[in-house]
Amino acid sequence: MRHIISLLMENESGALSRVAGLFSARGYNIESLNVAPTEDPTMSRMTIVTSGSDEVIEQINKQLNKLVDVVTVMDLTDGDHIERELMLVKVRAIGDDREELKRMTDIFRGRVIDVTDKTYTIELTGTGHKLDRFLQAIEHSLILETVRTGASGIGRGDRILKL
Amino acid sequence: MELTGAEITIRCLQEEGVEYVFGYPGGAVLFIYDELFKQEQVKHVLVRHEQAAVHAADGYARSTEKVGVALVTSGPGVTNAVTGIATAYLDSIPMVVISGQVPTSFIGEDAFQEVDAVGITRPCVKHNFLVKDAKDIAGTLKKAFYLAKSGRPGPVLVDIPKDVSNQKAEYSYPATVSIRSYNPQVQGDIGQIKRAAQMLLEAKRPMVYAGGGVILSDASKQLTELVRLLGAPCTNTLMGLGGFPASDNQFVGMLGMHGTYEANMGMQNCDVLLAVGARFDDRVIGNVAHFNSVPRKIIHIDIDPASISKRVKVDVSIVGDVGHVVSDLLSVLNSSKQKPDATALKDWWKQITEWRGANSLNYKNSSELIKPQYVIETLHKITHGDAFVTSDVGQHQMWAAQYYKFNKPRRWINSGGLGTMGFGLPAAMGVQLAHPGATVACVTGEGSIQMNIQELSTCKQYNLPIKIVALNNRYLGMVRQWQEFFHGNRYSHSYMDALPDFVKLAEAYGHVGILVEKPSDVEGALKEAFARKDDLVFLDFRTDSTENVYPMVPGGKGLSEVILAEDL
Numbered sequence: 001m002r003h004i005i006s007l008l009m010e011n012e013s014g015a016l017s018r019v020a021g022l023f024s025a026r027g028y029n030i031e032s033l034n035v036a037p038t039e040d041p042t043m044s045r046m047t048i049v050t051s052g053s054d055e056v057i058e059q060i061n062k063q064l065n066k067l068v069d070v071v072t073v074m075d076l077t078d079g080d081h082i083e084r085e086l087m088l089v090k091v092r093a094i095g096d097d098r099e100e101l102k103r104m105t106d107i108f109r110g111r112v113i114d115v116t117d118k119t120y121t122i123e124l125t126g127t128g129h130k131l132d133r134f135l136q137a138i139e140h141s142l143i144l145e146t147v148r149t150g151a152s153g154i155g156r157g158d159r160i161l162k163l
Numbered sequence: 164m165e166l167t168g169a170e171i172t173i174r175c176l177q178e179e180g181v182e183y184v185f186g187y188p189g190g191a192v193l194f195i196y197d198e199l200f201k202q203e204q205v206k207h208v209l210v211r212h213e214q215a216a217v218h219a220a221d222g223y224a225r226s227t228e229k230v231g232v233a234l235v236t237s238g239p240g241v242t243n244a245v246t247g248i249a250t251a252y253l254d255s256i257p258m259v260v261i262s263g264q265v266p267t268s269f270i271g272e273d274a275f276q277e278v279d280a281v282g283i284t285r286p287c288v289k290h291n292f293l294v295k296d297a298k299d300i301a302g303t304l305k306k307a308f309y310l311a312k313s314g315r316p317g318p319v320l321v322d323i324p325k326d327v328s329n330q331k332a333e334y335s336y337p338a339t340v341s342i343r344s345y346n347p348q349v350q351g352d353i354g355q356i357k358r359a360a361q362m363l364l365e366a367k368r369p370m371v372y373a374g375g376g377v378i379l380s381d382a383s384k385q386l387t388e389l390v391r392l393l394g395a396p397c398t399n400t401l402m403g404l405g406g407f408p409a410s411d412n413q414f415v416g417m418l419g420m421h422g423t424y425e426a427n428m429g430m431q432n433c434d435v436l437l438a439v440g441a442r443f444d445d446r447v448i449g450n451v452a453h454f455n456s457v458p459r460k461i462i463h464i465d466i467d468p469a470s471i472s473k474r475v476k477v478d479v480s481i482v483g484d485v486g487h488v489v490s491d492l493l494s495v496l497n498s499s500k501q502k503p504d505a506t507a508l509k510d511w512w513k514q515i516t517e518w519r520g521a522n523s524l525n526y527k528n529s530s531e532l533i534k535p536q537y538v539i540e541t542l543h544k545i546t547h548g549d550a551f552v553t554s555d556v557g558q559h560q561m562w563a564a565q566y567y568k569f570n571k572p573r574r575w576i577n578s579g580g581l582g583t584m585g586f587g588l589p590a591a592m593g594v595q596l597a598h599p600g601a602t603v604a605c606v607t608g609e610g611s612i613q614m615n616i617q618e619l620s621t622c623k624q625y626n627l628p629i630k631i632v633a634l635n636n637r638y639l640g641m642v643r644q645w646q647e648f649f650h651g652n653r654y655s656h657s658y659m660d661a662l663p664d665f666v667k668l669a670e671a672y673g674h675v676g677i678l679v680e681k682p683s684d685v686e687g688a689l690k691e692a693f694a695r696k697d698d699l700v701f702l703d704f705r706t707d708s709t710e711n712v713y714p715m716v717p718g719g720k721g722l723s724e725v726i727l728a729e730d731l
C-alpha cells in the first residue's frame with residue numbers, strides 16, 4: 001500500500017543521504033522524496049512517498065526514527081491528511097492545440113505561466129493522481145517536458161508534526 | 164583557553180578517560196599524533212594495519228564496559244578501517260573512530276589520500292561527523308562518546324580535516340550532552356512488563372532466548388535470576404554466550420545453525436518464548452515461515468524498537484535497556500502471588516531431557532587424528548574455563564562456541580554479525596591490554612589467522628602474551644563443509660596450499676611456536692603454552708581435515724530440520 005511519510009530532520013549536510021541511503025540499503029521503495037528547510041532554519045521537512053506491506057512500513061518508520069539526524073516521523077496516511085504536488089509541463093502549442101490546451105488547463109485549474117509562439121508552460125497543483133489524469137487528458141505527442149516535485153503532505157486539522 | 168584542534172582532540176580523550184587508542188599515523192593525523200606524543204595519559208598502540216586497530220579497539224570494548232577508540236589517517240587509513248567498523252556495527256559495539264581528512268580547502272578535489280569518509284562509513288556506523296571547525300571538536304567528540312555507548316551501542320566516526328586539527332579555538336569540554344533527535348528509551352513500559360510477567364506465569368513450556376544485549380547491558384546477573392525464578396530452559400545466541408552460565412543445568416546450549424538439538428527443539432516447541440536482547444536473525448531461527456508454522460507467544464525485550472517485529476511478529480514488545488527491563492520484570496514476578504506452573508514445567512523438562520539425550524555435541528575422538536572439538540575441550544580444561552577467548556570466523560569459531568563452556572559474560576569475543584575473518588588476533592590484543600595478566604586465547608584457523616597475521620609484530624612490541632590456538636585443517640573448513648553438503652564435494656578454492664610454517668613464522672616475529680600433530684600431545688602442548696605467562700605462543704594444531712560442525716540446520720531450513728553427526 002502507498003504511504004506518505006513526513007519527517008522533520010536536522011538541517012545538516014549529509015542528513016538527506018542518510019535517509020536516501022537507508023532506503024536503498026534496506027531495499028525499500030521510494031516513489032518520491034522532497035525536502036526543504038522549515039520556518040525553523042535548523043530543521044528540514046521531508047515527505048517520502050513509499051509503498052510496502054504493513055510490516056515493511058512499520059520497519060521504515062522505525063528505521064527512520066533510528067537515524068540520529070531524524071527528529072520526528074509521522075505516517076500521514078495513518079490519518080486525515082492533505083497531499084499536494086506541483087507539476088510544470090511544457091507543451092507544444094500551435095494552431096488548434098493552443099485553444100484546446102488552454103481549455104484543459106482551465107478545467108484542471110492550472111495556469112499557463114510561460115508562453116511563446118510555439119509553447120505553453122503549464123503549472124498544475126494537486127494530488128499525484130490529478131496530475132496523472134491531466135497528462136492523460138492532453139494529447140501525448142504535445143508534451144515536450146514535465147517536471148514534478150513529488151508529493152508534499154500535511155495532516156488535517158489538529159494533526160501537527162512539530163518538535 | 165585557546166588550543167589547537169589536535170590538542171582539543173587529545174584533551175577530549177583524556178576527559179573521557181580513554182586508556183588506549185589503537186591507531187596508525189599518516190599525513191592527515193600528524194598534528195593529532197604530535198599531541199599524543201606530548202602527553203602520557205592516553206596510551207597509543209601502534210598496530211600494523213588499520214583494520215587491526217579497529218578490531219583491537221573492538222576487543223577492548225567487548226571485554227570491558229568501555230568505549231573502544233581507534234585513530235586512523237585519511238584515505239586508505241579509513242578504507243582499511245571500514246571492515247573493523249562494520250564488524251563493530253553489526254555486533255553493536257561502543258566505539259569511537261577518529262579519522263584524519265585532507266584539509267577542508269582540498270575536500271572534493273580528489274586530493275592525495277582523500278576519500279569521503281562520512282559517505283563511505285555511513286551505512287556501517289551508528290552516526291558519523293565531519294568536523295569543519297576546531298571550535299566544534301569538543302562538542303562533537305562528547306556527542307560521539309555519548310552516542311557510541313548509549314541506547315543500542317555502536318561505532319561513531321569523527322572525521323577531522325588536517326587544517327582543523329591545526330586551527331586554534333577556545334576549548335572547554337561540555338559537561339553534559341543532549342541531542343534533541345536522540346532519546347533512547349531505558350526503562351521499559353511497566354504495563355507491557357506486567358503483561359509479559361502474566362504470560363510467563365501462565366506458560367506451560369516457557370523458553371528464554373538471550374542474546375548479545377544481555378552482555379552489552381551487563382545484565383547477566385538479572386537474567387540468571389529470572390531464568391531460575393521461571394524454571395525455564397535458557398539458550399544463548401552466539402553473541403550471548405556467557406550471559407547465562409553454561410554450567411547451569413537450565414542452560415540448553417547455543418541455538419541456531421550450529422546450536423544444540425535441545426536448544427533448537429525448545430525454540431520450536433515452546434509455548435511462550437522470552438527473547439532478551441536478541442534479534443531473531445537468520446542464523447538463529449533459520450527459515451522464518453517454518454519458525455512461524457508452530458503457534459507460540461513471543462515476548463521481546465530490546466533497546467532498539469527497529470529490532471522488534473523485524474523478522475518475527477511478537478505478542479508483547481518491551482523497548483528498553485535489558486538490565487532495567489529484566490529487573491522490573493523480576494520485581495513484578497516476585498510480587499505476584501502466582502508461581503510458575505510446576506507440573507507443566509516438570510513435563511516440559513522431561514521433554515527437554517529427552518532431546519538432550521540426542522547428545523548432539525557428541526563426537527568420536529581419535530587416537531590418530533586431532534579432533535578440533537577435543538582441542539577446545541582441552542583448552543577449556545587447561546584454562547579452567549576462565550580464559551578470555553577470541554575467535555576468527557569459520558568452523559573453529561563454532562567449535563569454540565560449542566565446546567568452551569562460558570560461565571561469565573564478556574569472555575567470548577567474536578564477530579557474530581559480520582563474520583569477519585581476521586578479527587581474532589587483533590581483538591585479543593585489545594582484550595589483553597584491557598586485562599593485563601589475564602589468560603587470553605585466540606582460537607583461529609590457518610585461513611583466518613593469515614588475514615591479520617602481521618599483528619604478531621604488534622604483539623611483540625607491546626609484550627602481549629596471547630595464546631594462539633590454530634586449528635589447522637588445511638582447508639577453509641566452513642566453506643569446505645558447505646561444498647561437501649551442498650555442492651557435490653567440489654572443493655572449489657577452499658583448500659589452502661603453500662601454508663607457511665607457523666612455528667617458524669611465530670619465531671620470526673620473536674614469539675614461541677609449537678607444532679602439534681598427535682592427539683596425545685594436545686594437552687601437553689596446551690599446558691606448556693599456558694605455563695609461558697610472558698610469551699605469545701602460536702599453537703599449530705594439525706587437525707582432522709574432514710571434520711564437520713554438527714549439528715547443522717542448513718540455510719533456509721527450519722530449526723527442527725537439523726542434520727546431526729549420526730545422521731551421516
